[in-house]
Amino acid sequence: xxxxxxGNKVYVIDTSALMxxxxxxxxxxxxxxxxxxxxxxxxxxxxxxxxxxxxxxxNEYRGKEVFLKDWIKKWRKLLVVDTDVASFNAAxxxxxxxxxxxxxxxxxxxxxxxxxxxxxxGYCKVHNYVLITDENKLKPNRIPAVAHKNGVKCIDIxxxxxxxxxxxxxxx
Numbered sequence: 001x002x003x004x005x006x007g008n009k010v011y012v013i014d015t016s017a018l019m020x021x022x023x024x025x026x027x028x029x030x031x032x033x034x035x036x037x038x039x040x041x042x043x044x045x046x047x048x049x050x051x052x053x054x055x056x057x058x059n060e061y062r063g064k065e066v067f068l069k070d071w072i073k074k075w076r077k078l079l080v081v082d083t084d085v086a087s088f089n090a091a092x093x094x095x096x097x098x099x100x101x102x103x104x105x106x107x108x109x110x111x112x113x114x115x116x117x118x119x120x121x122g123y124c125k126v127h128n129y130v131l132i133t134d135e136n137k138l139k140p141n142r143i144p145a146v147a148h149k150n151g152v153k154c155i156d157i158x159x160x161x162x163x164x165x166x167x168x169x170x171x172x
């Protein structure tokens with residue numbers, strides 16, 4: 001079933017946006033229940049995903065916050081996709097073009113570690129998905145600018161909430 005032909009957008013979230021969600025909209029806070037229910041419904045529908053590289057970045061986090069690790073583990077089967085060959089191929093020119101711009105993290109490069117960003121953009125480009133990131137929109141070497149250069153729609157968490165029609169309302 002091709003969800004796109006039915007007009008459903010598929011969102012792909014990066015590490016920074018997941019961290020923003022966790023930090024600003026705590027899952028356990030009843031004020032934000034609707035946000036997490038919306039995201040989890042989208043996951044069930046196959047319309048909210050992340051790639052294996054993001055899962056790896058979250059799992060490598062060494063701080064005391066464990067919610068995201070546990071949440072991704074809980075939703076892994078429906079949420080996390082393995083980066084496919086087409087996405088790898090789409091990421092190669094991005095890596096080459098952005099190699100010296102500061103887009104790639106120098107210490108990860110030095111350690112020979114892959115990072116999620118070029119593969120997220122490649123994945124969204126190949127599959128025509130919307131990328132959600134919390135990275136700076138004004139810097140030319142961050143995800144939003146590189147995604148734009150590669151024809152990928154990129155939004156932040158607040159734009160995602162707006163697109164989904166989620167908003168806080170005052171009791172009257």
